[in-house]
Amino acid sequence: MVEYLTASYGLSVRRACRVLPLARSTYKYQSRAPQHTALRQRIRDLALSRVGWGYRRLTTVLQREGWSVGRKLVYRLYREENLLLRPKKRRRRVSHQARVLQSTPHQLNEQWSMDFMSDALVDGRRIRVLTIVDDFSRESVYIGVGSHFRGIQVAQTLASVARQRSAPKKIRVDNGPEFTSVALDQWAYWNEVQLVFSRPATPTDNAHIESFNARLRQECLNAHWFESIEEARGKIRTWQQQYNEEHPHSALGYLTPNAFAKTHANTPQK
Numbered sequence: 388m389v390e391y392l393t394a395s396y397g398l399s400v401r402r403a404c405r406v407l408p409l410a411r412s413t414y415k416y417q418s419r420a421p422q423h424t425a426l427r428q429r430i431r432d433l434a435l436s437r438v439g440w441g442y443r444r445l446t447t448v449l450q451r452e453g454w455s456v457g458r459k460l461v462y463r464l465y466r467e468e469n470l471l472l473r474p475k476k477r478r479r480r481v482s483h484q485a486r487v488l489q490s491t492p493h494q495l496n497e498q499w500s501m502d503f504m505s506d507a508l509v510d511g512r513r514i515r516v517l518t519i520v521d522d523f524s525r526e527s528v529y530i531g532v533g534s535h536f537r538g539i540q541v542a543q544t545l546a547s548v549a550r551q552r553s554a555p556k557k558i559r560v561d562n563g564p565e566f567t568s569v570a571l572d573q574w575a576y577w578n579e580v581q582l583v584f585s586r587p588a589t590p591t592d593n594a595h596i597e598s599f600n601a602r603l604r605q606e607c608l609n610a611h612w613f614e615s616i617e618e619a620r621g622k623i624r625t626w627q628q629q630y631n632e633e634h635p636h637s638a639l640g641y642l643t644p645n646a647f648a649k650t651h652a653n654t655p656q657k
Contacts, residue, residue, distance in 0.1 A: 389414050426454065427464055434470045439605045441472060447635040492523040495651055496552060499528060500559040500596035501566070503536070506608050506619070514616060516623070517544065518603065522559070522595045524648040525636050527627045528552070530603075532620045538568020545574060557581045559593045602630075 392403040404411045426449075433445050442465040446458045465471065492498040504516040517531040529548050533540075545554070558575070560566040562584055575582050585592030607626040613619035635641040642650075 423460075423464060426456065427468060429454070430461065430464055431468055431470065434465075434468075437606070438610060439472070439602065442470075443637065444635045444641070447641045448633070490557075495521060495523055495648060496555045498522045498557040498559065499555045500593055500599075501541075502561060502593065502596040502600060503563060503565070504600050504604065504608070506613070508613050508615065508619070510614075514613070514619060516603075516608075517541065518596060518600055519545075519548065520596050520599045521555075521644075521648075524644050524651065525595070525599070525639060526644040526648055527599065527630055530623055530627050532616055532623055534616065536565055537570075538565050539570040541565050541568070542570040542574040545571075546578075549578065554578045554580055557583050559583045559585065559596070561585050561590075561593060562587060 388407060389400060389403045389409065392398050392406065393400060398406070400414065401411065403409075404414055429449065429452075430445060433448060434440065437444070437448075442462045443458060445465070446456065446461045449456050449461065490498070498521075499519055500522055501517070501519045504518060506514050506516065508514060512534070514532055514534060515536055517529070517533075517536055518527070519529040520526065521528050529544065531544055545558075549555075556579075558580060560582060565571070566582070566584070572582070574580075590597050603623075603626070607623055611619075611622050613622070631645045632643055634643055636644060636647070639647040
């Protein structure tokens with residue numbers, strides 16, 4: 388307003404401040420607060436490379452890197468840099484059913500979740516992605532990419548993974564044909580693994596894998612173009628490693644899945 392009066396009516400700054408009224412010290416005030424230029428740049432770099440991460444996870448990563456920052460400072464800079472994520476709108480439902488409480492795992496390899504995802508290459512060829520997650524540690528146990536999967540391939544994959552970290556007691560799956568196959572049923576029987584099938588049209592019964600798949604799609608599948616299955620495998624494998632080793636998970640006290648698993652590696656089996 389002072390600049391408008393001086394430019395339009397030729398008033399001096401002193402006269403314009405008296406007309407408004409406004410103290411000249413307020414008009415001439417220059418903020419002496421630190422600009423945090425380096426911190427702003429680092430927050431922007433992390434936000435661009437970690438699509439979908441909010442200020443809480445970014446704060447955890449910055450503290451790991453040695454920055455002496457708190458969540459309030461990071462949140463302020465996060466807002467000033469226009470990095471805020473769009474809030475999700477809740478869907479209004481006319482009717483609802485009471486949610487069935489699911490069992491909660493208390494140790495590693497007690498319960499896994501497994502599901503399929505679909506994507507496409509640049510030339511339009513469809514690919515399928517098999518994901519397996521440990522529900523206790525939120526670790527990405529396995530991600531497989533192929534043009535198609537059959538029940539026998541799923542059983543062979545589980546057998547290979549189980550040799551590396553032992554078979555789980557339960558595996559949560561949906562009612563897809565690969566999971567209801569005879570081959571998978573036989574593998575589960577001989578390895579004393581219980582297959583827990585979700586109710587039809589109820590993805591909340593397998594919430595851990597649904598949440599993981601949403602993050603995989605947002606941060607990897609939607610962020611890359613794949614020219615071949617081999618390229619897709621390589622980029623997804625890189626993302627999986629970053630997720631297990633660098634992703635701070637809010638349900639784990641902002642520890643990474645690998646770090647959380649290491650703290651519970653010696654927990655006695657029940």
